[in-house]
Amino acid sequence: MHISLVAETLFSIGGFPITNSFLTSAIATVILIIMAVIVGEKYQKLPFGLQHAFEMAYEFFENMATEVIGVKGKKYVPLVVTFFLFIIFSNWLSLVPGVGSIGLYLSEHGETIFVPFFRGGNADLNTTLALAIISVAAAQFYGVKSKGIKKHLHHFKNPIEIVTEFSKIFSFGFRLFGNIFAGEVLLLASASIFVLLSGNNSSFLGIPGGLIQAPFYMFEVFVGFIQAFIFAVLTMIFISIYVEHEVS
């Protein structure tokens, strides 16, 4: 059973390496764009199914923003909802059958390893660190834009605060990466448990392994939603720390 911490590069386009995680993230983006276009075209006052789902997500974060920041909080909601939707689609796409299991056997450095064509979008530390950096940088940017740079630098009177910002980036990135990557390893290990126990490499032992995998699969669906939710809510909270609140 071979697990690779690093997402494998499949090919390069003009010197830019395309990994299997990147492919899955690109597919998630395309699906989101298609859904956004559909909902935009058929927008009705009385929402239909897909529009209803998106409105539920948007209104949850809008209510939270108005509760914490006030009416001005509404302009921070699109970024937060984008994080939520992108992360939840990336996470759930990594659970589609075929992702992580369909691939090639390549031989590198003398041993054959299995390279899947698709891999969870957030199972790559690069993606999650990028999202974390955008989230923390957005909080800083909105803080400066809302309060002015002098008042913003008051927050950093104590130099420990700068370390706190970097630790936020670290914790955001590793929380999301760890949950999704560990989920993939857990699914792999639980499905191949009979193969590991008996040492017999027959692929028919994967069938009862799939039954063992079923509760872990349900747990991963739940974890995918929770991690997206936590990322979005924490982004909203960190933005609200730096932004001017409305006194009500």
Add this chain to the structure above:
Amino acid sequence: MSQVAKGLAIGLGSLGPGIAVGIIGGKAVEAIGRNPESAGVVRTVMILAIGFAEAIAIYALVIALIIK
């Protein structure tokens, strides 16, 4: 020896978060029991706090996976 290191990393690293999640859940249930109307807010805050606690266990798991 590195196998022992991997095992210890994740084993000891998930002691704290395990206890933490238990305490958070217990306090949340207690709060809902006292004031059933606040169930929605308490649930949201509890999930957030559990996410924070889980992250520590995840750091330990990543270290365990990295060790050769």
